[in-house]
Amino acid sequence: MHDPSQLLRALFDRAVEVADPMRSLAGALPPKPDGRLVVVGAGKASARMAEAVEAAYGPCEGLVITRYGYARPCEGIEIVEAAHPVPDAAGQVATQRMLRLLETTGPDDFVLALISGGGSALLCAPAADITLAEKQALTNALLASGAPIGEINGIRKQISAVKGGKLAVAAYPSRMLALMISDVPGDDPGDIASGPTVGDPGDAARALASLKRWGVEPAPSIRAFLEAGGNPIPPDDLRLSKVENVVYAAPSQSLAAAAEMADEAGVRAVILGDAIEGEARDVARAHADEALRRQADLTAPLLLLSGGELTVTRTGNGIGGPNAEYALALALALDGAAGIHAIACDTDGVDGAAEVAGAVIGPGTLGKAQSRGIDPAAALAENDAHSFFAALDDQVVPGPTLTNVNDFRAILITPL
Numbered sequence: 001m002h003d004p005s006q007l008l009r010a011l012f013d014r015a016v017e018v019a020d021p022m023r024s025l026a027g028a029l030p031p032k033p034d035g036r037l038v039v040v041g042a043g044k045a046s047a048r049m050a051e052a053v054e055a056a057y058g059p060c061e062g063l064v065i066t067r068y069g070y071a072r073p074c075e076g077i078e079i080v081e082a083a084h085p086v087p088d089a090a091g092q093v094a095t096q097r098m099l100r101l102l103e104t105t106g107p108d109d110f111v112l113a114l115i116s117g118g119g120s121a122l123l124c125a126p127a128a129d130i131t132l133a134e135k136q137a138l139t140n141a142l143l144a145s146g147a148p149i150g151e152i153n154g155i156r157k158q159i160s161a162v163k164g165g166k167l168a169v170a171a172y173p174s175r176m177l178a179l180m181i182s183d184v185p186g187d188d189p190g191d192i193a194s195g196p197t198v199g200d201p202g203d204a205a206r207a208l209a210s211l212k213r214w215g216v217e218p219a220p221s222i223r224a225f226l227e228a229g230g231n232p233i234p235p236d237d238l239r240l241s242k243v244e245n246v247v248y249a250a251p252s253q254s255l256a257a258a259a260e261m262a263d264e265a266g267v268r269a270v271i272l273g274d275a276i277e278g279e280a281r282d283v284a285r286a287h288a289d290e291a292l293r294r295q296a297d298l299t300a301p302l303l304l305l306s307g308g309e310l311t312v313t314r315t316g317n318g319i320g321g322p323n324a325e326y327a328l329a330l331a332l333a334l335d336g337a338a339g340i341h342a343i344a345c346d347t348d349g350v351d352g353a354a355e356v357a358g359a360v361i362g363p364g365t366l367g368k369a370q371s372r373g374i375d376p377a378a379a380l381a382e383n384d385a386h387s388f389f390a391a392l393d394d395q396v397v398p399g400p401t402l403t404n405v406n407d408f409r410a411i412l413i414t415p416l
Contacts (some may be wrong), residue, residue: 117183119193146313199235305392318384321352
């Protein structure tokens with residue numbers, strides 16, 4: 001078997017590679033349509049998706065919004081960079097330009113929408129008189145609250161002029177195909193980037209209930225808009241009748257590819273699930289218990305794989321996303337147990353708001369921290385996992401991966 005850390009990093013790289021649009025998108029594309037084709041999109045993978053479209057079709061008309069640093073060279077499709085996970089003015093201006101472009105399409109035109117995770121922040125068009133600053137404040141509060149992504153996106157849809165099917169409405173009566181890379185548990189098209197091409201079965205009252213549940217008080221303009229009922233587009237709206245939504249890449253495919261690679265390395269893999277949610281430190285403790293339990297009966301190496309989207313209820317002032325926090329909590333729960341190594345990374349290369357995918361741990365993690373005068377329990381209490389792993393040189397920093405199929409976690413267990 002390979003060196004544990006090297007094998008774990010290779011498995012992560014394989015999971016990312018499988019989801020690269022340049023490898024996977026062409027098989028989902030129809031023949032290039034006759035007549036006018038307009039390409040729009042948003043997300044951390046959208047520029048790479050646009051690049052793949054032009055590799056198949058040649059130069060195209062269109063506009064795609066991606067995260068700063070994630071742009072790709074395209075001949076016809078304009079690539080605009082904006083902020084994530086909190087929206088900014090660049091995203092707002094680009095979104096308005098995209099809506100105006102779609103307003104020029106007609107019944108004989110074909111719109112190709114390229115949607116991936118991160119689009120919720122990058123597509124920014126606050127509804128009614130809600131300001132960008134108010135939306136930014138709400139986003140920050142929701143991200144710190146520990147609310148699951150499904151509830152956050154449900155709120156985002158209600159206060160947006162582009163999410164929850166409204167991007168598709170802007171293109172009606174054109175025919176639209178939305179190709180999506182899933183970064184959400186369950187792969188629901190309505191949750192990916194908050195469903196800009198999918199009708200919203202939720203309602204404003206549910207959004208208000210979610211805000212109350214997670215202790216987030218919105219700006220008066222947001223509360224007033226929701227209390228007035230918002231402006232949802234129901235799934236059966238006629239203007240969505242010409243839209244086809246296709247999830248062509250998902251976390252399950254990347255986990256399966258990692259499992260196959262592990263098998264080739266002589267390690268049996270068990271996939272615990274591709275849609276695991278929950279507080280990062282709680283899931284980590286549960287996975288530590290699972291690893292220790294399985295190790296007691298092992299006669300050959302075993303790999304536990306999982307995906308999904310964990311959350312962090314931020315109470316400290318540190319720097320650390322859910323993957324790094326999971327890795328730190330896992331190291332503490334394992335307490336230096338021999339023969340157990342792990343990696344936890346976000347496949348988009350960004351864990352939380354840091355330009356770091358995640359971290360690796362092993363039996364020596366806590367000892368290394370002690371030798372350098374670093375308190376892991378204090379780092380966890382401050383939500384400061386990124387600083388902790390930076391000090392240990394155990395961060396995983398791949399740079400922009402140009403895709404996004406959510407969290408990737410792998411625990412490698414060897415017999416005692």
